[in-house]
Amino acid sequence: MSENSRTSKFHKAWLMMAVGCLCMALLTMMGGMASFLIQPITSELGFQRGAFTLYIGIQGIISGFTMPIWGKYLPKIGIKPMVSISSVVCGIAMALYSQCTTLTGFYIIAVFVGGFLPGCTILPASVVVNNWFVKRKGFALGITMGFGSIAAAIMNPIIASITPTLGWQKIYLILGTTILIVGILITLFIQDHPSKAGLSPYGAEEIGSTQTKPQEVLTGVTYKNAIKSIPFWLVTIGIVLGMIGITGVNAHIPAFLSGIGLAASAGFLMSVFSLSGFGARILVGSLNDYFGIRVATIATLTIASIGLVMFTFIKGFPFAAAALIVFSVGVPINTLIPPLMVTEIFGKKYFSEIYSLIGGISNLAFGFAAPFYGFGFDLTGAYTIPMYLGAAMCIATMFLMLTAVKLGSKLRKSDESPEPSANSIG
Template sequence: MKKNKIFYGWWIVAGAVVLTSTLVPGVVAMANKFLIPVTEEMGISRSAFTLSNTILQAMGIFLSPFVAKKITKGNLRNIQSIAIVIFTLAYASYGLAKSPIHLYMSSFVIGICYLFSTIIPISIVITNWFEKKRGLAMSIAMTGIGIGGAILSPLITFFLNTFGWRSSYMILAAIFLVIALPISLFVFKKKPEEMGLKPYGADDQLDIGQGNKKVFKTETVNLPTKSIFGKPFFVVLLIGMVLNGIINSGALGQFPPALEGLQGPAIAAGVMSIYSLVGIAGKLLVGWINDRWGVVVSSIFGCGTFGLAFVFMLFGDRLFAVYAMAIVFGLGIAIGSVSPPLVTSSIFGTEQYGEVYGYVSSAIQIGMSVGSLLVASMYDATGSYRIAWIMLLVLTACTLMSWIGAYYQSRKYCAGATVEKVVTEG
């Protein structure tokens, strides 16, 4: 009877979809939907507004290792629930801002709570719950970013046109709280052992035909966590994550205003909805490719399609180019959310993952904190995004090379430990 029940880990994945469809796009992909109305009313530059998002992302640079460690050892429900409540209150306070300083103060608080409530706990929990089909589970969890983006893009446009940007922030904060908080309180469980369960696939071992003995193999780095920091593969991995943060922040942060400037608000909203929807399939595809052919192939696919988006944006004054961009960007958008945990878990085992991913997340946040601001500053200086798109295309190629290099360099430190386990027949 038990085996016919849905494995609870899939409910964890469903809850993660809800979180990633609300809190994540609210501060990443959709943040700059507010750029034009806020800058026009306050009389500030685009880079001054974008600095608020830079501050938000920068919190992860120093705090991610602490957050990952705290979540790994602490009470997940209490930590995440409190973070979600404070997150939404601070998000609502954007609507009260009278100056950029107020925006920056709210972003400081949101940045801390974002770490405790979204990607870090989700990646740790899913890694704990899944040994088999981890790529699929992670990709499904991150499809929420695309689902939320597709819904929020026209919804925010409607709110802005109907209620203005101040009320829109407050309405969104209320929506986020009502939807996200119950997931943390009632759905998320940090480890399957808390429910008397095992990770999905934990019992799928290789029968070697020796009576009732079965074995399984692990192919991850076999080094103490403290000793990895000086290893070339880990340095290269972190460099790749920094670059990944830059290209994702630059694209997600500046595509909305760039599209609006090139094609107008209506077409921009439609294109954003398209790449958000295609992103759902893109994330699932990257996860499936990862499970079937490994992290190298999934990284090539993700970075390749992501890079093509910048090529098409160079011709963004033509309608066909922005729609082509929406397709390839949607297919590659998974490299910002799905690929980092998959690349990390392909190198490190479950025991080390939580602690190591804190440093990986810090590296991503370094890139996220400067990417959008860098692109906005280049626009302010030149009046065009052209040079920025070329730069991001080159950095996408460098991201791919770093990930592949780190993976292959790490193989020399892997111990394929064959672990025997006696299984009682019957």
């Protein structure tokens, strides 16, 4: 480590965390704002909610296919070109949503957004924080993954207030332009590994890590062995269920609140939810740092399931706010828990390849998440039954992930030896 980095109170890792935060803000713009556009678009164009929210699903499905590809070729093409190309395509595509008048149009553009979305959002954000931090990684990852909630808290009331005046078409134009500008800022500052700047990861020396050398030697389960292992598929299935159960309801919360007579408060309540989600990510990240991934996982999924059940009993504003705050603890399941789980079980050496595959599969699940609640509403006339099913998915996810962590310690040891893994499939 250079003398400057030893004596300086500021470590560049925190700047990289800020860059990762901008990546997550892009994710919010491409996905989180859709919840406020469901009602005006379906009303104006005469779409069924389930059919319309399939465009959100298509974004998730396509990003599920492309995220492993981005992860595989990231070391070859470099993180700056990846972010630059992806953000330009996504910005233009988001602006083109403003010209859609048919479901087919929304579906086609969703293919382009979904195809390039991973390259400028969650993948670079996760890789940067994972590489730049040893100490307080959970805390840093919590802030990074939670920044989308801060962006949502700022943008939700703005979007809610200006959409009736400007119309949903101009909202898409504004979002597309903003994505292009933020993408340029990310490209200018992002750097995927401290060794390229002659630095060590934050906190490496304090914990006596071998990562104090600029030329860091990483260890971990090989990609080939990981994808054949039982822990890999337990984690993947768990994240899929958690993605559907927790993330799927997010897009429907404004419509749900409107349906129970809280339309006027929906924007404010969504801001409360977003800010709570940010705090939840910091909380869960800190739980991981101090108590380990098991405690963080149990807390996240148990409290989220309670929040989903609370939704079914909402009668007024105070209880709605309380339910949203409780449910927000489950938000880290789709962005924070997966990278921490991958590092815990498989190590850092093949992180981008393994994480991008798990993330890709979970994004496929995201493609069915919003429609799951949308079609559930269309079939039953309410969100009650889908929410109970979502709570059950949370509990199932918890048991799958805890089992994966237990088996993962054996997998790491066996992969370091010449013998075949005892936890391998086939």
